[in-house]
Amino acid sequence: MPSISVKGQNMPESPIRKLVPFAEKARSENKHIYHLNIGQPDIKSPVAAMEAVANHGIDVLAYSRSEGSDAYRVKIAKYYQKNQIPVTSDEIIVTTGGSEALLFAMGSIADAGDEVIIPEPFYANYNGFATASGVNIVPVISNIEDNFALPPISEFEKLITQKTKAILICNPGNPTGYLYSKDEIQKLASIVLKHDLFLVADEVYREFVYDGTEHYSILQEEGLAQNGIIIDSVSKRYSMCGARIGCLVSKNKEVIQTAMKFAQARLSPPTFAQIASEAALQTPQSYFDEVIEEYTERRNILIRELESIPGVQVGHPKGAFYCIAQLPIKNSDRFAQWLLEDFDLDGETVMVAPAAGFYSSEGVGLNQIRIAYVLNKESLIRAVQILKAALQQYTD
């Protein structure tokens, strides 16, 4: 039989999706599952986006330009300017989700065997994008005890080698919910400038910041104009995950020219979804105010309920809609499977994401899970009740 590539064999399985068969079986047995495992918001997509697609008036569903439609890029640039991020439309390449922007970024700045330093735990698919690009991830560990704040810069410095090309951060963070402060971004700026590295910031959760805090983008930092690359997406911002639209933003012309070659190879981002995303940019601030109020309440309820369970420690998120919970168990992979296969509370159970998949260091985070608070408040309370009952029964 022809053999599969080593790269293909090394592609990591999604830590979330591997539990899907167990969830399907549980559902076929009529168990109701509360999904705490995925970041699919239950918030409605903006009406303007849906209407723009419904009333498109298009005769031929053609390719758009590889960098994305001009009209859309001009409006995204305005969105950034409104957010004090000084970029122009020619510094933006529209991509098929933030996912493709991450692939283009890695492809544009790193060769096979090069290294990218990432604070862990990190968004699990970074592993997949790195493997696909032949890039080695070098993790620098952050801790639940200090809510996953930026590790000391000296820890990054220790890991920089001839092969290091970039530091990649997610701000606010999936899976930690940590929001880097201006001071932390400035510390990162000084180290990337000192060592001539790129700073890639995945800012797909930019709007989701709580407690009156403000997001500070890497491109608000003037000194990072040549070193900074933003990864962005409409998926979470407008609850439009299925649109598959994101973008890569950089003021570095060589980065944009190089990413454009990747963009040309895949021809264009999806046309209908750009129409929807362009219309979504009209979304009024009141939409975000409501969404943020809702997520803040959900977060507060979730943390309060989780902390009422003996032996559970929770990182306090300041942004995004995830948190990491440390449980009084040994192995959350087994626990997550057991929840689906062997446990129910009055016919109901929960699905969680084992956190080990968000670390690339072996054996770290084994007793942690990631929880997404994308369910309504009643469901969150019930889900934590189920988790509590499960922990009382579970032995490992």
Ligand SMILES: Cc1ncc(COP(=O)(O)O)c(C=O)c1O
């Ligand atoms: C941190 C982070 N980056 C990027 C993505 C990719 O999103 P998309 O490809 O839907 O834009 C996600 C999706 O969950 C994410 O959580």
